[in-house]
Amino acid sequence: MKSADRPILTFDCGTTSVRAIIFDVEGRSLGVAQQEFAQHFPQPGWVEHDAAEIWTAALACGRGALRAANLAARDIAGIAITNQRETAVIWDRASGQPIAPAIVWQDRRTASRLAALREAGHADEVLAQTGLRLDPYFSASKFEWMLDHVPGARARAERGELAAGTIDSWILWNLTAGRVHATDASNASRTMLAQITNGACVWSDALCALFRVPRAMLGSIVDTAGFVGDSHPDHIGAAIPITGIVGDQQAALYGQQCLQVGAAKCTFGTGCFLLANAGSRSATPPSGLLATVAWQIDGSVTYAMEGSVFIGGSAVQWLRDGLGFIARASEVDALAAGVPDSGGVVVVPALTGLGAPWWDAEARGAVFGLTRGSTKAHLARATLEGVAHQVADLVEAIEAGGVPIAALRVDGGAAASDVLLQAQADLTGIPVERPRVLESTALGAAFLARRGLVGAAAAIGVAPVLERRFDPALSASRREALRDGWRRAVLAVRQFGSSLSHGEHAS
DSSP states (O other): OOGGGSOEEEEEEOSSEEEEEEEOTTSOEEEEEEEEOOOBOSSTTOOEEOHHHHHHHHHHHHHHHHHHHTOOGGGOOEEEEEEOSSOBEEEETTTOOBSSOEEOTTOOTTHHHHHHHHHTTOHHHHHHHHSOOSOTTSSHHHHHHHHHHSTTHHHHHHTTOEEEEOHHHHHHHHHTTTSOOEEEHHHHTTTTOEEOOTTOOEEOHHHHHHTTOOGGGBOEEEOSEEEEEEOOHHHHSSOOEEEEEEEHHHHHHHHTTOOSTTOEEEEESSSEEEEEEEETOOSOOOTTOEEEEEEEETTEEEEEEEEEESOSHHHHHIIIIISOSOSSGGGHHHHHTTSSSOTTOEEEOOBTBBOTTTOBTTOOOEEEOOOTTOOHHHHHHHHHHHHHHHHHHHHHHHHHTTOOOSOEEEESGGGGOHHHHHHHHHHHSSOEEEESOOOHHHHHHHHHHHHHHHOTTTOOOOOOOEEEEEOOOSOHHHHHHHHHHHHHHHHHHHHHHHHHHTTOSOO
16 A cells, blocks of 8 residues: 555644544544543642653553554554643653653643733733743743752753653654654744744744743754654554644644634634634734644744633533532533523633633632522533633634634534533624534644645545534624623633732632
């Protein structure tokens, strides 16, 4: 079988689990393996992963997917890597071992450091260079924190003994047995250490100096689609070319075939991530949003406008694990559908602060409108609606920036919820389209890896087949009333969070 016709093995390293999926040339799944890994919360606002556990899980899943597909490593044409973005790892170059737990994108421990940089007047210069806002979400301050808090780390970094990267870099390093230290432009653009203006994505010496991260720790920035290196034969069973690396949200944008300017998707995963293709548009985003590299192919950058919500599907986990309302996440729809509406209850799921367009790390979650008649079903429905309200905020911000969105394509695990997606259509006033296959992230990475393997002329992308379209069912006046109540609730949680950070809460 020719290389162009053989399958692609995709490693999809998410926030709570790793999956390996093998796709054939038409984008059909041939074999899947998945393994969860531990979530660590050592202090309020801190979220950590064991990077070594993620690599072990990835390796096991890669081998498991081959068994599930009844294929050998020699049958695989190429490897794709897609990953939770912004999560920061620092490891020893000699031993290949992490020097500390990975600091996850959700982690807020560096909020005060970013606030100090804003107070010092650095926000505008960082936004102009990176398209990003000074927020703990991004990798730079996480690298800085580890260098400052792990004994001896900064001195070792200055001596060139340590390597730093996001999860894609970590998986790539391990797959190649330490021979390749690189990241692609889509992931580099999320570190807050790369300048992405003028159609290029390059490490910035000025930003590395600002965050006190030695430039030598960082890997090379490579194309999203293109040959990077070969996997070590001991890992999967053969030396397989690695030809696609892409951040998970950009992978989903490609997987949903949002290849034209203005085409938009929202991934409902642990968080919610709305990206709209911005073409060659410059890095300065509309108010409250981010600019990011969607992908870089043959040295040419395609940009995206992005809004990120920190709590999406994890709000359902909170209902399950924190409140005990449900035994399994899949039960939330039936519970929420038990009432026709939320009964006036509003949930702001700001459990780790508010992301776009508010960017308020101090905000805290809250429930408003409780009465004696409020039930678990009302709270469950209001929680799903709170997720949808956050995404509606992003849609409004993108459209205010001059990019109208005719329809919103969705994917991710939480997109299986009919109640959530109907609320999304109602609160945005635009149709929501759910594809039959929700694996847009892994599929998009596979498409990009095939593009990197065989080139544009031979690469294949498959337009997603819709499973269901959710059309808005609310009147404009009812929609605006709900949106107004949401905005007032957001204002309240932001004021409350601010009072806590300034020590104004009651004793």
